[in-house]
Amino acid sequence: MSERVERRDPHATVMRELLVRYLDAWTPAVLRSHRRATYIEAGRDDFAAAALRVFGEFADRLAGHDLDVVVVRAEPLTAALQELSTPPGLALRSVKDPADLTVTGPLLAHLDVATGAVDEPAAWRLVATLAPGKAREVLLTLPPATAEEVTDHRTRLRAVGLPYAVAVELAADDGHAQLLLFATGDHKHLVTFKNELWAADEFAGIRYRDPRDPEHALVDISINPQLLPLRRALLDELARRGTCTVADLQQHTLRETMYRPADTVGVLTSAASAGAITREPPKGRLSPRTVVSPRP
Incomplete structure (x- = not known):
């Protein structure tokens, strides 16, 4: 046995x-x-x-x-x-x-x-x-x-x-x-x-x-985790704020979610490509200074 x-x-x-x-x-x-x-x-x-x-x-x-x-x-x-x-x-x-x-x-x-x-x-x-x-x-x-x-x-x-x-x-x-x-x-x-x-x-x-x-x-658990919960959190926060910078949302990610600030850029890049948010400037890589807004 x-x-x-x-x-x-x-x-x-x-x-x-x-x-x-x-x-x-x-x-x-x-x-x-x-x-x-x-x-x-x-x-x-x-x-x-x-x-x-x-x-x-x-x-x-x-x-x-x-x-x-x-x-x-x-x-x-x-x-x-x-x-x-x-x-x-x-x-x-x-x-x-x-x-x-x-x-x-x-x-x-x-x-x-x-x-x-x-x-x-x-x-x-x-x-x-x-x-x-x-x-x-x-x-x-x-x-x-x-x-x-x-x-x-x-x-x-x-x-x-x-x-x-x-x-x-x-x-x-x-x-x-x-x-x-x-x-x-x-x-x-x-x-x-x-x-x-x-x-x-x-x-x-x-x-x-x-x-x-x-x-x-x-x-x-993954170095590159699934980000859908973060997407929901960031779009909700952006709707609440109206307009803010990527840096603002990176701070929100750090302080209010289980994700890392670096994960923010991937979420926002995908949301911008899908037309869920607008950004200024409209082209180029997202930087901390990029301004984002919810799609009207």
Whole structure:
């Protein structure tokens, strides 16, 4: 009789990859410009281990810095995690109550509500406590939410100083979904995160969905994703504004959708060719200064 192979969790697979990809960019940026930083992991031990492995790859840059890794858990740290915290400049500790945390300097916190690692009220209290300050960022996984609830989430994040955010549902093949919410005070970091979002494993069994897309369209993970949800969002925004520049709509794409600013040009080029919008100048490649309007 063959052994039963445990099926991997597609949500965990994609989330862990996104975390590693983003930490690969976040860590050198923080160490280059700050002497002290904090990473908080309120999730599974394998996520903490993945983060520690990333930090270990930058051991040569940790000299002269203080990188504090805080794991939120009721039990003592496992020996496996403790063995990964060897580079000088890296400190690893655990806390039972997130309310006990105090942080100075840049912060990135991964708070996993969807799997019960931390409950939602505690996660939002932690965001409200820790987000105010320079270079603070949060990555949350939450239960699926309605468009109105996502708007409320983003309002709460803006209120604590994190105006740049992306919300995207991770939908598994079996229909189970989780909401990913990343927020930062730096628009460049949001661009970086979105680039990693679309570079994740396309074969993990996860598709993306914009929770504010009225059609609830599922989109395959791809470097060149299907853009119909973005087309709907941009045409709606253009109808609301009347006239604006391509740069204006690129900012809307960045701040209000799950797509990247670069995806905007492809959508608008196609819409102009189809006669759905007008543009000025009428010919040539679209640039950030090109003015677009809805077709009368």
